Amino acid sequence: MAGPAKTSERSISLFLLGLLAFSPPMLLIFGGEASILGIPSLYAYLFGAWIVLIALVRILAERARPNERPRPPPRPEPR
């Protein structure tokens, strides 16, 4: 179980990682005519990165503490 602060850091990092993985420069790297096991490299890369991202979100989400307890609200001065 990770605390809210830790989960926040991990979420942001993972989101940025996702942005990077699906950013045009990365796609250009894999956008050539090469193929992996007969599957075009761009196609293989996108699905591979996608499944890895999903696996990481799963790990992150299952480890996150469900919900922090909200604090009681401050009470106004009695008038």
Add this chain to the structure above:
Amino acid sequence: MLKGWVVLLASIAYLCALFAIAYYGDKRADRGRSLIANPYIYALSIAVYCTSWTFYGSVGRAAASGIDFLTIYLGPTLTFVAWWFVLRKILRISKAHRITSIADFISSRYGKSTVLGGLVTVIAVVGIMPYISLQLKAVSTSFRLLLEYPAIVMPKTEYVPHFLGDTALLVAGCMAAFSILFGTRHIDASEHHEGMVAAIAFESIVKLVAFLAVGIFVTFGLYGGFGDLFAKAAVKPELAKLLVVDAGAYGQWVTLAVLSMAAIICLPRQFQVTVVENVDEDHLRKAVWLFPLYLLAINIFVLPIAFAGMMQFPAGNVDADTFVLTVPMAAKQESLALFAYIGGLSAATAMVIVATVALSTMVCNDLVMPVLLRIKALHLQERGDLSGLLLAIRRGSIIGIVMLGYLYFRFIGQSVTLVSIGLVSFAAAAQFAPAILGGIYWRGATRLGALAGLSAGFLVWAYTLLLPSFARSGWLPLDFVRDGAFGIAHLRPYELFGLGGLDHMTHALFWSMLANVGLYVAVSLFSRQGAVERIQAALFVDVFRWSGERGSQFWRGTATVSDLQALVVRFIGKRRADRAFSDYARSRRLNLSKVPEADAQLVNFAERLLAGAIGAASARVMVSTVAKAEIISIDEVMKILDETSQVIEYSHQLEQKGQELERASAELREANARLQELDRLKDDFLSTVSHELRTPLTSIRSFTEILFDNPELALGERERFLGIIAKESERLTRLINQTLDLAKMEAGRMEWQMERVNPKAVVEDAVAATGGLFEERGIHLDLQLPLRLPMVYADRDRLMQVLVNLISNAADYCDEADGRVSVWSSARQDQVTVGVGDNGPGIPRSVQTQIFEKFQQADTPRRGRTGGTGLGLTICRQIVEHFGGTIGVESRPGKGAQFVFSLPTAAALEHGGAGDGRRQAIRWLIPAAGRRLGFKRKRRVPAE
């Protein structure tokens, strides 16, 4: 097979199954055994995102532009990756405020603004209309395709069937019926439609399985797997180019990703299933990976089907949007084709159902009700049960929305491909993103800012996307697109202000977001928030910091309980209202019948109950009619908010600092307590010492005065008085010496001449030194010493002092008539023990422990020269303990007393073991404080 009636029957059977599931889901919910209360159903219901646009349109887009169809699914995946910051927060806020729709959310955030809610509703209805028509188009097209089997003939676009014979209309009618039955069964404060969600989840399974079935058949049935299919495709140049993307094409990639990232939250139907229909916040934790996994699964076979279709129909006479259906048809797989058709139908119906329910709620709560409530002539405020009216409005708007969608499809949507219709809707929904994201993270965003941003974004969207699509359908002159409005080239909708070279979508997204975000920020910065706005902003932005009783502190309202209850009953019905109020009363241990005046909390509770049924804005209006609930003044709001936010902001730091302070102050307290103890002991010591000094001084002075005043005093008297004076002076000297000794020892300034000492010799010397005393008083001394005693490590003179003190004490206190004193010694277990006993009256048990304390005497001596100082035994103990030994007394009243002390042998000390414990046990005057304050005692460690 695949005759018209078969397809029709299958469709009807499927829809019946859907109704049955929804009915069953609602029944289960009524019995309190929810069918949908698990994260898997929740994730599947979110998959309503995959409409017929996904089912048919993805393949079409893949065939036209390759891999970029994936962006529509990668975007939502990224949004779900960021769930912790966006979805989780929206969910929490919506639960706290009983949000019923995306319009309600935005209106509630910006001060429960009716105008804003209405604007969002209008944008949503206008923006989603093309999307609904797209579903109808897909169903209609696929149905007509199947009818032509075994021929594969594209339905003619100009073919317009008679209204009554149009399958699209039939399907639209069925969907409207479904939405009315399961989306508007009753007005519920929680706005959950369990039956509908169950049916949607089922549809998600059907469309996924259908698509996978087609994909697997194509990839492994028609071809020998992925490798074979891609290898065959790579040979054809027009297919090979789809796999290789040049850098220029990625502008659109980014546009589509951004649009879809926003759409997964901002589309009204996604907001409905993800936020409003959510029954348990914790389900989100599973859905965040299950839903992207679903998207991945449904996309794996898109490209293979697209390639297969292009290879099967090389002539290009078959629309790529229909490959999912036409490829199995061409392979004579009738049942697979039928299954694919049902899959497409399920994708379409799910979308239409949820979208119409979501939109009808918005139209009712944020558009129609606020207007009706404001029209005084209708006297709505005085009418009884309004839940019937609410339901009627919702049902009417469902029919209206579906019909509008159908009309759009008939008159406009025929000419455009599926994907471009869908994207127009995405771009409309994306206009909500700034107001939502800004609303949950930027406290300063104002109602006017949101209004300006939304209106501007919507207008630009309409001008750059919607109107041109009208023009291309012949509803507007094409000159408008070609030459711009009024013939002004700078107003060309696809090249606004001369911005050319971009695809239409990127162009529209750029301009609309520029207008939207720009005005939203700028107007927010230069406008002021009202009181309600400010409160709502704080409640939204800081949702995780406030507890359940949100907002009640800001209202100073009073109303009678019965008025409030009656108001709620009018909207959500008597049974539900009564239950809600009694739950409220029970949770607070109140008896509402005995509390005539509702407090601010109850008013707030009632308002939230109403908000769940009719939206925040209308609820505010309604409650204000019965409650004199006035918001506290803006100054007070500011004060509470500022104080609160500051407190919250700094409380964490303060907490940490507070803990450090607490530790430090605890140490200080401890030190202070020790100092006070030290001070007290010093005072005690001083007062006791001065008292002890005064006694002999007083007697010396008084006898001296007698002698001085009476020179004729008899010689005998005079000698006696002088003797007393001498004795008292002697005692005074001894007292001062001993006090000094003790002070030195306690301060650690005593000079100790530690060495190996033979205890036997010291005892013998001490006995010899006090020998005169015994002879003088006729006391019998019994000395018992072994032949040899082991050496001890001590200061010889001090050890002598201890023995002389104990022996002379014994002489002072022993029996007057037949005085007996015994001195003995023995050696055992690494220690030497010396005892000095007398046969005097003994020491009562109660004072045995006290006699070693300063100025504590058990009794006045029976005989003796001077009387004790009360310091002798204290000094003895200090000395013995300094040597690492212990001293004690054994006595029974009437049987004499025996003082015994033990010292560790020098050998034991050198071996380090036995003596250590005793050395540790040395008692200082103020042990802990002395060490803490840095008083170091000189203690010489044995050198050998």
